[in-house]
Amino acid sequence: MVKNNKQEIIVDAALEVFRDKGYANTRMADIARRAGVSYGLVYHYFESKEVLFDVIVEGWWDRLYQMLKDERQSDSAFQKKLENIIKFFLDMYAEKPNLLSIFITEVSRSSVYHTARGLAKFRTFFSLTEDVMAEGQKVGFLRRDIGPHYLTYIFLGAIEAFISVMVLGKEAVNRERKERTINGVIQVFLCGAKVESNPLPAL
Amino acid sequence: MVKNNKQEIIVDAALEVFRDKGYANTRMADIARRAGVSYGLVYHYFESKEVLFDVIVEGWWDRLYQMLKDERQSDSAFQKKLENIIKFFLDMYAEKPNLLSIFITEVSRSSVYHTARGLAKFRTFFSLTEDVMAEGQKVGFLRRDIGPHYLTYIFLGAIEAFISVMVLGKEAVNRERKERTINGVIQVFLCGAKVESNPLPAL
Amino acid sequence: MVKNNKQEIIVDAALEVFRDKGYANTRMADIARRAGVSYGLVYHYFESKEVLFDVIVEGWWDRLYQMLKDERQSDSAFQKKLENIIKFFLDMYAEKPNLLSIFITEVSRSSVYHTARGLAKFRTFFSLTEDVMAEGQKVGFLRRDIGPHYLTYIFLGAIEAFISVMVLGKEAVNRERKERTINGVIQVFLCGAKVESNPLPAL
Amino acid sequence: MVKNNKQEIIVDAALEVFRDKGYANTRMADIARRAGVSYGLVYHYFESKEVLFDVIVEGWWDRLYQMLKDERQSDSAFQKKLENIIKFFLDMYAEKPNLLSIFITEVSRSSVYHTARGLAKFRTFFSLTEDVMAEGQKVGFLRRDIGPHYLTYIFLGAIEAFISVMVLGKEAVNRERKERTINGVIQVFLCGAKVESNPLPAL
DNA sequence: CATGAATGAGGGTTCATTCAT
């Protein structure tokens, strides 16, 4: 498939270079070279390096928010919602590993990204997830003796840990691994790691 | 207490600047200024920005490894070990927030840090934790239907999420919060978030 | 003649500055200023100060080698060949005094230049000249009781001494001086400085 | 022999480092390290890098001038004087190769050294040699149709060429080589390289 | 749209020199 939209080609190239080198070590020249376009064309479409980066990251946030909003208002069984959230990350990693890689390495923890604007993005992310958790408590599925944002941290932290390991190790996900990962996170998150717990049936 | 060891003063200043601006945006001049020493003195003690950064990070890894080795070979009750691991992070955050901040934002996920050497550090970190988890399974405390490295990811992921939120929000930890956090992570990790689970008594 | 090729302008400027200040004391900013271009443009064309210097020196070696190869295979009378070699240096000094100046002061004896690569350049230079001397012996023009590389050293040493004096004194060469110099070197080199020798007729 | 004079140790160390790296690439720290003394001690004895270099070079000029003056006023046979001049360089190379190396690579042609003061040194060197040549003409030994400074350039150029080759190739001189070199230079300089010339008997 | 030459502020690093001990 030959892409004819230069803008898209540039974004894809940027995605690769940002993943490989990180934002700070990425040169606009690298992106142009990888995209196979001239130096100036990158600036023709994107007014600065920061804007180009933001275009990429905004796309990520949009999808993430949309997914969380969908789950929040869906009437799936609660456990299904959690599974879908995990699945979203794993599917996204399969489909756009570079995007997830950048999220993990350049956004999620990067002090560089954490200007006021960046913080707001995160708060929304956590807040949407917290809404889901709160609902889980309201419907009597999740324990109420732990605050919903604690549940959020633990749940998202676990997902991020898995994704991080895959990203940093440049590992591939096949269907079987995906199911094992979802099951593992769900099992421990919902039933606990202790042996006396009552595990859910495997997926 | 007036510090008279310039080297230490420089490291402390670097810790602050790296935390505030991130590695890439830190200027050696900033560090010198914050340390109240001349530009050249920084280079008198540390041959480059990278070395200065590495000295800091190595110090972190040393403490972390030491703690994990201590827990691995201690004969505390298993749950106590997990609590100690969480406590280590929280105490460190209280004592050296800058160090933990740098670990989270510049090391933990930074693609820049993840050269071969960096990856090896992480593998050791995970591996030591996995030893603890495997022991928990061996002594019959943790379920065996989930692989020990899955347990490791989830446990460490949860801790990192909490620390990240504190770091990025520049939040303080008091004793009460510390206990609540430990309790929350332990409760969910061990007993699960589901309502039918059998919670442990609070700390 | 207005030069429109910036690259060439930069090389010419570099030639002047290297001559005036020597390699070590030449600032890239000096070159840019003298060329009337911006600082960055120098790096646009030459990746480093060293490369810029090498480009200049390579040009010199190329011309020198070419001349020696031409003389080696030409069927001029032998004495004519020696005269042509001397003439080459003098003409080059007239045409590109900066180039010759740099050769003398920065290349010919500079320990800095004498890395393995630099040494190889010199060996070729001497070797090509030695080929000419050996031919002179073969055709019965030069004495055979002195090794050809001894003849080479003396001949080239004499030329270098003349050029050095001109370079260091920033002297000009007119036609008359050129002929006197060639004659002097040829007379002494071929017939000797002793009074009993049988001088050649002056040029 | 353990040297107990620190000043001398420093000069010797400087001699080595200047030879190995050249003036511009020599660090005061290198000299101190090679001398096995502290950083500040070098400055205790020599007020600057330049002064230290000059001390070395002045020593060289003094010896050279002294030798030339001795030859000028000696009543040796003229040819013997020329041989003694060549011998001086070869003996010095054998005794203090570093000193000669520095003379060749850092003084003789270096634009860096050729400030007004440096030029004056050279003029004296040439002038003293020219005195010897002029005397050779006056006593009827050397031809008078070539100006004395031409003879000087050719004679000194030949010597320098030989020394340069030895210095740059880090070659050793034994007695046999020394005699061959002297003989070669003398033969060609006095009798010429042409085959019809009347060679002197070998040394 | 597309190119790549041109700009120049900025940053890491070096190193001769000074000076308190």
Place this chain on the structure above:
DNA sequence: CATGAATGAACCCTCATTCAT
């Protein structure tokens, strides 16, 4: 005498960005 910590001006090089064509 001797040490080495401390200074800071200077320099090479980078690279985001601009702009003429």
